Amino acid sequence: xxxxxxxxxxxxxxxxxxxxxxxxxxxxxxxxxxxxxxxxxxxxxxxxxxxxxxxxxxxxxxxxxxxxxxxxxxxxxxxxxxxxxxxxxxxxxxxxxxxxxxxxxxxxxxxxxxxxxxxxxxxxxxxxxxxxxxxxxxxxxxxxxxxxxxxxxxxxxxxxxxxxxxxxxxxxxxxxxxxxxxxxxxxxxxxxxxxxxxxxxxxxxxxxxxxxxxxxxxxxxxxxxxxxxxxxxxxxxxxxxxxxxxxxxxxxxxxxxxxxxxxxxxxxxxxxxxxxxxxxxxxxxxxxxxxxxxxxxxxxxxxxxxxxxxxxxxxxxxxxxxxxxxxxxxxxxxxxxxxxxxxxxxxxxxxxxxxxxxxxxxxxxxxxxxxxxxxxxxxxxxxxxxxxxxxxxxxxxxxxxxxxxxxxxxxxxxxxxxxxxxxxxxxxxxxxxxxxxx
Numbered sequence: 368x369x370x371x372x373x374x375x376x377x378x379x380x381x382x383x384x385x386x387x388x389x390x391x392x393x394x395x396x397x398x399x400x401x402x403x404x405x406x407x408x409x410x411x412x413x414x415x416x417x418x419x420x421x422x423x424x425x426x427x428x429x430x431x432x433x434x435x436x437x438x439x440x441x442x443x444x445x446x447x448x449x450x451x452x453x454x455x456x457x458x459x460x461x462x463x464x465x466x467x468x469x470x471x472x473x474x475x476x477x478x479x480x481x482x483x484x485x486x487x488x489x490x491x492x493x494x495x496x497x498x499x500x501x502x503x504x505x506x507x508x509x510x511x512x513x514x515x516x517x518x519x520x521x522x523x524x525x526x527x528x529x530x531x532x533x534x535x536x537x538x539x540x541x542x543x544x545x546x547x548x549x550x551x552x553x554x555x556x557x558x559x560x561x562x563x564x565x566x567x568x569x570x571x572x573x574x575x576x577x578x579x580x581x582x583x584x585x586x587x588x589x590x591x592x593x594x595x596x597x598x599x600x601x602x603x604x605x606x607x608x609x610x611x612x613x614x615x616x617x618x619x620x621x622x623x624x625x626x627x628x629x630x631x632x633x634x635x636x637x638x639x640x641x642x643x644x645x646x647x648x649x650x651x652x653x654x655x656x657x658x659x660x661x662x663x664x665x666x667x668x669x670x671x672x673x674x675x676x677x678x679x680x681x682x683x684x685x686x687x688x689x690x691x692x693x694x695x696x697x698x699x700x701x702x703x704x705x706x707x708x709x710x711x712x713x714x715x716x717x718x719x720x721x722x723x724x725x726x727x728x729x730x731x732x733x734x735x736x737x738x739x740x741x742x743x744x745x746x747x748x749x750x751x752x753x754x755x756x757x758x759x760x761x762x763x764x765x766x767x768x769x770x771x772x773x774x775x776x777x778x779x780x781x782x783x784x785x786x787x788x789x790x791x792x793x794x795x796x797x798x799x800x801x802x803x804x805x
Contacts, residue, residue, distance in 0.1 A: 384800060385710060385713070385714050385792050385795055385796075386714060388513050388516050388791075388795060389509065389714075389788050389791050389792060389795075391513070392509050392510075392512040392513040392516075393505075393509055393784075393787065393788070393791075394505055394508045394509055394512070394787075396505065396780075396783055396784055396787065399501045399502075399504060399505040399783055399787070400501075400779050400780070400783060402422070402500075402501050402504065403497055403498065403501040403779060403783060404474040404779075405422075405474075406419060406422070406492065406497035406500055406501065407472075407474050407475075407476060407492050407497045408474045408475070408476055408477075408478075409476070409478060410463030410464075410476050410478060410490045410491055410492045410497070411461070411462065411463055411480065411490065412462060412463060412464075412465065412480050412482060412483075412488075412490055413462040413483075413527065413528040413529070413530045413531045413533075413534070414440050414441070414462075414483070414527060414528050414531070414534075415441075415462075415480060416440075416441040416461040416462050416527045416528075417441055419441075419461045419500060419525075420436065420441035420442070420443055420461060420525060420527070422500075423443060423445075423459075423461070423500055423503075423504060423525045424436050424443050424445075424525075426504050426507070426508075427443075427445035427504075427507060427523060428445075430445075430507060430508055430511050431447070431511060432445030432446060432447050432507065432511070432523065433445070433446045433447075433448075434446075435546075435547050438538045438541050438542070438543055438546075439527065439528075439534060439536075439537030439538035439539070439540065439541040439543070440527040440528060440534065440537055440538075441461070441527045442524070442525065442526050442527050442534065442537070442538040442541075442543075443524075443525050444522055444523065444524045444525075444543070444547070444549070445507060445522070445523040446520065446521070446522055446523075446547070446549050447507075447510070447511060447514070447520065447521040447522075447523075448520045449514045449517065449518055449519060449520065449521065450518035450519065451518055451519075451799075452517070452518035452519025452520070452798055452799035453519045453520075453553040453554070453797055453798055453799060454519060454520040454521075454522065454549075454550045454551065454552045454553050455519065455520070455521055455522070455552065455553065455554055455556065455793075455794045455797050455798055456522040456523075456524055456552040456554070456555045456556065456734065457503055457506065457507075457521070457522070457523050457524065457556050457557070457790050457793070457794060458503075458524045458525075458526055458555065458556070458557040458731060458734060459496070459499035459500050459502065459503035459523075459524070459525055459526065459557070460496045460499055460500075460525075460526045460527075460529035460534065460731075461496055461499075461500055461525055461526065461527055461529075462496060462527055462528055462529055462530050462531075462534070463476075463490050463491060463492045463493070463494075463496065463497075463530075464490070464491055464492075464493045464494060464530060464771060465482055465488040465489065465490060466489060466490070466491040466493040466771070466772075466773050467489035467491065467773060468489070468491040468493070468773060469773040469774050470773075470774055470775070470776040472776060476489075476490060476491045476492065478490045491773065491775075493770065493771050493772060493773065493775045494530070494770045494771055494775070495559065495560035495561075495749060495770060495775070495777055496529065498560045498747070498749065498777055498782060498783065498786060499558070499559070499560065499786070500525060501783055501786075502558070502747075502783060502786030502787050502789075502790060503523055503525065503790060505783065505786075505787035506523075506786075506787050506790035506791045506794070507521075507523045509787060509791045510791055510794055510795075513791075515801065516795075516800060516801055517795060517798040517799060517800050517801060518798065518799040518801060519798040519799050520549070520550050521794060521798070522549060522552060524538075524543075524734070526538060526734075529729065529730060529731075531692065532580060532582075532692050532693075532694040532728060532729070532730040533692065533730065534730060535730040535731065535733035535734050536730065536733050536737075538734070539733060539734065539737040543734075543737075544737065544738055551738055551740070552735075552738070552740055553740060553797065554700075554703060554735075554740060554741050554742065554743070554797050555731075555732075555734045555735040555740060555741075555742040555743075556742070556743050556744075556790070556793045556794065556797075557731045557742070557743075557744050557745075558744065558745050558746070558747045558786060558789055558790065559729070559744065559745075559746060559747065560746075560747045560748075560749040560777050560782060560786070561725075561746050561747070561748070561749060561769070561770060562748075562749045562750040562767050562768065562769055562770070562775065562777060563746075563750075563764075563767075563769060564720075564746060564748035564749070564750065564755075565748045565750050565751075565752045565755035565756075566748050566749050566750055566751060566752055566755075566777065566778040566780070566781050566782040566785065567718050567748060567752060567781040567782075567785050568715075568718045568719075568720065568747075568748035568785070569711055569715055569718065569719050569720075569745055569746065569747055569748070569785065569789050570719070570720045570721060570722035570723075570745060570746040570748070571699070571704065571707060571708055571711055571719070571721070571722050571743070571745040571746070572699065572704070572721045572722040572723075572724075573699050573700070573701040573704040573705065573708075574698060574699060574701065574724075575657050575658075575696050575697070575698050575699075575724050576697050576698070576699055576722055576724050576725065576744055577696070577697035577724070577725050577726075577727055577728055577729050577744065578627065578629070578655040578656055578657055578696060578697075578724075578725070578726050578727065578728050579655065579656050579657070579659075579662055579693075579694060579695050579696040579728065580653065580654065580655055580692065580693070580694045580728030581653075581654040581662065581665075581666060581690060581692065581693050582651065582652065582653055582654075582690070582691040582692030582693070583650075583651070583652040583654065583666075583669065583688060583689065583690060583691065584649065584650075584651050584687075584688075584689045584691045585610075585649070585650040585651070585652065585673055585686055585687070585688050585689075586647050586648070586649050586650075586686060586687040587603050587606045587607055587610070587647065587648050587650070587673070587676075587677055587682060587686045588603060588646065588647045588677070588682050588683055588684045588686065589601040589602055589603030589604075589606060589644065589645065589646060589647060589648070589680075589682065589683070590644075590646065590683055591643065591644050591645050591646040592643075592644050593642065593643070593644070594641065594642035594643055594644055595642065597644060600644040601680060601681055601682060601683065602644050602680075603637060603644075603645060603646065603647050603648035603682075604637050604638065604644075604645070604648050605680065606648065606676055606677060606680045606682060607635055607637065607648040607650055609676050609679075609680070610650065610672060610673055610676045611632045611635070611650070613672050613676060614630050614632065614652075614669060614672060615630070617630055617665060617668045617669065617672070618630060618665075621664070621668055622661065622664065622665075626657075626658075626661050627655070627656060627657045627661070627724075627726065628654075628655065628656050628661055628664075628665050629653075629654065629655040629656075629726050630652060630653075630654050630665060630669065631652065631653045631654075632650055632651070632652050633651055633652070633653055634649075634650065634651035635648065635649070635650050635651075636648070636649045637649065651691070652669065654666065654669070655726050655727075655728060656696075657696055657724065658696070669688075670688055673686050673688060674686060694728050694729065694730040694732075694733065695732055695733070695736065696732070697728070697729050697731060697732045697742075697744050698732065698742075699742070699743050699744060700741030700742060700743060702741075703741045703743055703797070704743050706796055706797075707743055707745075707793055707796050710792050710793070710795075710796040711745075711789070711792065711793075714788070714792050715785075715788075715789075718748075718785075722745060722746050725746075727770070729744065731744055732744070743793070745789065745793075747782065747785060747786050747789060748782070748785070749777030749778060749782050750767055750777070750778065751778040752778070752781075754767070755767070
């Protein structure tokens with residue numbers, strides 16, 4: 368489906384128009400750099416983003432947006448109705464991760480919070496959501512200031528709980544598109560900072576760009592007893608260990624070569640003391656794929672192996688396998704992505720490139736799938752250009768701290784400027800532009 372955007376006038380598609388608007392109305396970024404440092408120093412876990420949400424909401428209210436808060440948790444939208452035209456939704460996520468920061472930055476997080484299990488944990492913006500919030504705040508101001516240049520409706524959405532891949536669905540289920548006096552978006556747009564590319568760069572491609580993700584919680588049962596008498600017990604830790612090793616053969620020996628699949632066991636918990644064989648062991652898995660057939664193959668194989676290993680070890684009861692999370696493949700609409708590629712190529716020139724599909728996952732596309740409209744998601748470079756060039760010369764790009772690392776530290780500039788510009792250019796690509804008088 369294509370959005371009906373006027374294209375007859377060269378003004379509408381002119382690189383000079385986009386650059387002129389962005390350069391004229393780009394706000395002083397010093398404020399957003401300061402905001403970024405503040406957000407980075409004060410991260411908040413998923414479903415606890417109260418302070419971050421308040422900062423974004425107050426900013427939008429000050430500018431002049433109509434703001435609706437506490438949607439699906441701490442989610443919010445700022446709405447700017449500006450005459451007849453398409454409706455464009457820009458999205459940023461807000462939550463941080465339970466990671467102890469090790470960047471050495473003077474604005475590094477030293478914060479701890481109580482997680483959903485009641486455990487006190489360190490908290491860090493190790494995935495760049497502080498960048499996303501700051502960029503969308505800046506783009507919201509730019510596009511509001513430039514409202515004489517376009518017509519339509521702009522929705523700026525700040526989403527909670529992306530790291531749980533539940534926040535987008537929570538906002539939809541809480542009436543995002545039904546409770547408020549807003550038109551249905553014609554397109555949903557978003558970006559994500561990654562340090563697998565240098566700051567100042569944007570990358571965009573049509574089709575699948577991020578994987579589907581499934582989370583599984585598995586409990587395997589044994590027969591507990593004294594650690595000195597394993598023959599009288601059934602050890603669930605051994606069962607769990609065999610399962611983890613055997614799961615790795617699914618991708619290497621069952622999946623067709625060339626098909627993408629990832630199975631990661633990120634968490635094992637069992638036992639209370641060194642000399643006690645416990646009654647059960649818990650595993651948590653993350654599964655990634657690019658298409659539904661591979662997804663089903665992986666999930667079916669995991670269940671088969673878990674049950675077979677339990678049976679082989681004489682487990683006293685069947686394992687419990689629970690699907691704890693699911694998010695679909697992030698797929699960029701082909702036609703609309705081609706339009707945005709043209710805008711990005713013209714605006715960013717050599718700093719715009721093709722985006723390779725990533726095995727990570729996002730719940731961003733839920734916002735578009737829920738109302739059956741196209742969406743586009745692009746990559747924003749975040750690695751300090753000097754460090755990137757040094758790593759490239761020495762063949763050590765793989766050693767650059769990536770997302771979810773305790774040392775993840777995007778360069779503030781030119782990352783923020785590029786992110787603000789990218790969101791603004793993307794919105795202007797799909798809003799109705801107004802030609803300036805000759």
